[in-house]
Amino acid sequence: MRITTRHAVRTVQILCVTVTAALVATGCGRSEDSATGKDAPAEIAAGKAKGTVVMWSMGDPDEDLKALAKKFEQENPGVKVQITAVPWASAHDKLTTAIAGGNTPDMSVIGTTWMAEMAGMNGFQATPTSIKSSDFYPGQWDTTKYKDTSYGVPFIADTQAVYYRTDLAAKAGITGTPASDWAGYLKDLKAIQATAGKQNPKLRYASGLSIGFNSWIFLLPLVWQQGGDIYDPSTKKFTFDSPAVAKALEYYASVPTEGLAPTDKTDSLQAFQDGQIAVYKDGAWVSGSLRKDAPKLDSKWKTMPLPKGKQAAGFAGGSDLAVFKDAKNSDAAWKFAKFLTEPANLAAYTKATGSLPATPGAWDAAKLSDDEAMQAFAEQLKVSKAPPAITTWQQVADAIDSELEKLSLGKATVAQAQQDLQSKATSIGTGR
Numbered sequence: 001m002r003i004t005t006r007h008a009v010r011t012v013q014i015l016c017v018t019v020t021a022a023l024v025a026t027g028c029g030r031s032e033d034s035a036t037g038k039d040a041p042a043e044i045a046a047g048k049a050k051g052t053v054v055m056w057s058m059g060d061p062d063e064d065l066k067a068l069a070k071k072f073e074q075e076n077p078g079v080k081v082q083i084t085a086v087p088w089a090s091a092h093d094k095l096t097t098a099i100a101g102g103n104t105p106d107m108s109v110i111g112t113t114w115m116a117e118m119a120g121m122n123g124f125q126a127t128p129t130s131i132k133s134s135d136f137y138p139g140q141w142d143t144t145k146y147k148d149t150s151y152g153v154p155f156i157a158d159t160q161a162v163y164y165r166t167d168l169a170a171k172a173g174i175t176g177t178p179a180s181d182w183a184g185y186l187k188d189l190k191a192i193q194a195t196a197g198k199q200n201p202k203l204r205y206a207s208g209l210s211i212g213f214n215s216w217i218f219l220l221p222l223v224w225q226q227g228g229d230i231y232d233p234s235t236k237k238f239t240f241d242s243p244a245v246a247k248a249l250e251y252y253a254s255v256p257t258e259g260l261a262p263t264d265k266t267d268s269l270q271a272f273q274d275g276q277i278a279v280y281k282d283g284a285w286v287s288g289s290l291r292k293d294a295p296k297l298d299s300k301w302k303t304m305p306l307p308k309g310k311q312a313a314g315f316a317g318g319s320d321l322a323v324f325k326d327a328k329n330s331d332a333a334w335k336f337a338k339f340l341t342e343p344a345n346l347a348a349y350t351k352a353t354g355s356l357p358a359t360p361g362a363w364d365a366a367k368l369s370d371d372e373a374m375q376a377f378a379e380q381l382k383v384s385k386a387p388p389a390i391t392t393w394q395q396v397a398d399a400i401d402s403e404l405e406k407l408s409l410g411k412a413t414v415a416q417a418q419q420d421l422q423s424k425a426t427s428i429g430t431g432r
Contacts, residue, residue: 039125039126039149039151040126041125041126041127041128041129041149041150042125042126042127042128042323042330042331042334043128043129043130044128044130044131044331044334044335044338045331048075048076048077048078048079049072049076049078049079049331049332049335049336050076050078050079050332051078051079051080051329051332052079052080052081052082052329052332053079053080053081053082053106053107053329053332053333053336054082054084054105054106054107054328054329055069055081055082055083055084055105055106055107055108055109055333055336056083056084056085056086056091056094056095056105056107056108056109057083057084057085057086057108057109058085058086058087058088058091058108058109058110058111058319059085059086059087059088060085061085062083062085062353064349064352064353065083065340065349066083068339068340068345068348068349069081069083069336071345072336072339072340075339076332076335079332079336081336084105086108088111091111092111092114095108095110095114095118095123096117096118096121098324099118099121099122099123099324099325099326100121102326103326104123104324104325104326104327105324105327106323106324106327106328106329106330106332106333107321107322107323107324107327107333107336107337108321108322108324109155109319109320109321110152110319110320110321110322111319112140112143112158112316112317112318112319112320112386113143113317113387113393113394113397114394115143115144115145115146115151115152115320115322115389116145116146116388116389116390116391116393117391117392117393117394117431118322119146119147119149119151120146120391120431120432121391121432122325123322123324123325124151124152124322124323124324124325125151125322125323125324125325125327125330125334126149126150126151127144127150127151127152127153128334130338131153131334131337131338131341133150135341135359135361136153136154136341136358136359137154137157137316137358137359137360137381137382137384138384139159139314139316139381139383139384139385139386140154140157140316140318140358140359140381140384140386141154142316142385142386142389143316143317143318143320143386144320144322145386145389146389147389151322152320152321152322152323152337153320153321153322153337153338153340153341154318154320154321154341154358154359155318155319155320155321155340155341155346155358156318156319156350156355156356156357156358157316157317157318157355157356157357157358157381157384158283158284158315158316158317158318158319158355158356159283159284159314159315159316159317159356159377159380159381159384160217160218160221160281160282160283160306160314160315160380161281161282161284161303161304161305161306161314161376161377161379161380162178162279162280162281162303162304162305162306162307162376163272163279163280163281163282163286163290163301163302163303164177164178164278164279164301164302164303164304165272165275165278165279165297165300165301166299166300166301166302167300168192168195168200168203168275168278169188169192169278169279171195171199171200172188172191172192172194172195172199172200173191174188174191174192177302177304178279178304178307179307180304180305180307180308181307181308181309182225182251182307182308182309184307185307186251186254186255186258186260189206189207189255189260189279190206190258190260192206192278192279193205193206193259193260200275200278202274202275202276203275203276203277203278204262204271204276204277205259205260205261205262205271205276205277206260206261206277206278206279207255207260207261207277207278207279207280208261208262208266208268208271208272208277208279208280208281209255209256209261209262209263209268209280209408210268210281211256211263211265211404211405211408211409212265212401212405213401214397214401215400215401215404215405216387216397216400216401216404217315217317218252218281218315219248219249219252219400219404220315220385220387221306221313221314221315221385222247222248222249222251222252222309223244223245223248224311224313224385225248225306225308225309225310225311225312225313226243226244226245226247226248226309226310227244227309227310227311228242228243228244228245228248229244229388230245230388230421230425231388231390231430233388233389236430237426238396238421238422238425238426240418240421240422240425241418241419241422245418245421246414246415246418247309248309249407249414249417249418250414251309252404252407252408253407253408253414256408256409257408257410261277262277263408263409268280268282269282269286269289269290272301273290273293273294273297281306283356284354284355284356284373284374284377285354285355287303287371287373287374288354302372302373303372303373303374303375303376303377304376305376305379305380306380311383312379312383313383313384313385314380314381314383314384314385315384315385315387316381316384316385316386318355318356318358321337321340321341323337341358341359341362343359343361343362343364343365344362344365346358346359346361346362346365347362347363347365347366348366350362350366350368351366351368356368356377356381363378363381388430390430390431391430391431391432392428392429392430392431395428396424396425396428399421399424399425399428400421403417403420403421403424404417
């Protein structure tokens with residue numbers, strides 16, 4: 001899902017834990033027991049789309065999406081697209097209820113971290129073979145997978161890069177880009193912190209920090225950068241007890257425990273604008289926000305890819321397009337999904353909305369790399385990865401968030417956090 005909706009989505013994830021757990025435990029769903037992961041993909045018929053396509057779109061009414069629907073209708077005179085806005089806060093509940101009851105629209109925007117859960121409910125059709133995975137960033141394509149089968153099309157990408165204040169860094173002797181490796185990056189953070197209240201009078205902390213909900217998004221890349229993972233799909237076992245996770249937890253904890261970041265859930269964007277923090281990690285949407293709300297800082301901030309460990313890695317989030325098993329007009333729905341992700345159309349949409357396209361073709365068509373701030377995100381999308389495609393992911397993610405908060409506040413050691421994560425994840429299991 002999009003990171004910018006993290007607070008809105010929190011409510012629905014809490015409300016839906018009971019509903020989702022019940023569905024998983026009882027095998028409830030639209031038919032039989034669950035998706036097998038070997039569903040035969042639908043095929044898109046030749047010719048123009050016909051009939052009515054009913055689509056749910058998450059968030060506020062999306063006029064830019066409706067504009068593309070009008071273009072699709074013009075190119076396919078026999079089709080009508082009806083788009084209904086669904087608030088992110090109620091989206092998860094509405095989607096799972098619709099799937100369980102067999103009362104879905106034809107297609108919907110789906111948060112990436114919900115795909116496996118809903119595919120496991122046998123809610124989606126497998127992606128047609130005419131839609132090629134090679135057209136998309138690999139990490140974004142993986143967000144559509146469940147049991148090695150794709151059940152959707154990547155639409156909007158979401159990943160993180162580092163935003164840094166060049167003026168604050170310069171006063172710490174950092175006149176270029178901060179170090180690209182973790183050891184050097186932490187050294188630079190300490191140098192910046194040493195200027196707080198001195199060369200940088202307003203500065204409180206070198207870095208921002210995500211604590212609590214969705215902080216797992218910032219841990220997983222650290223694990224992947226060490227060449228490890230938190231889950232082994234071949235054995236279906238969690239691997240929080242691995243050396244790679246230990247190293248990632250050490251890196252994560254070092255920033256707050258060494259006094260380089262606040263632990264009071266400070267609004268990092270506002271603090272960044274105010275000069276109270278010098279660097280923090282966030283999505284591409286921040287660039288537009290800074291230019292709109294703090295234009296006086298236009299020459300005082302830049303972006304860079306996440307620091308590397310043994311290798312580069314980043315988080316692949318955002319939203320996908322899925323066609324439901326109970327769609328009444330699946331052929332036209334798939335044609336619309338394919339239309340929306342064609343480079344020219346997706347480029348127009350992402351330029352209008354300020355979001356990131358899930359395809360390199362759309363990235364190039366939108367000429368996003370002409371924007372210097374976007375270049376770091378281009379690098380991250382090339383190395384982004386999706387979280388484990390398991391139906392219990394949100395419960396595991398909540399456990400990670402809880403342990404990271406204790407770790408950040410000094411209420412747990414790395415060893416304790418690692419042990420508790422392995423135990424809790426194993427207890428939660430992988431679901432269907």
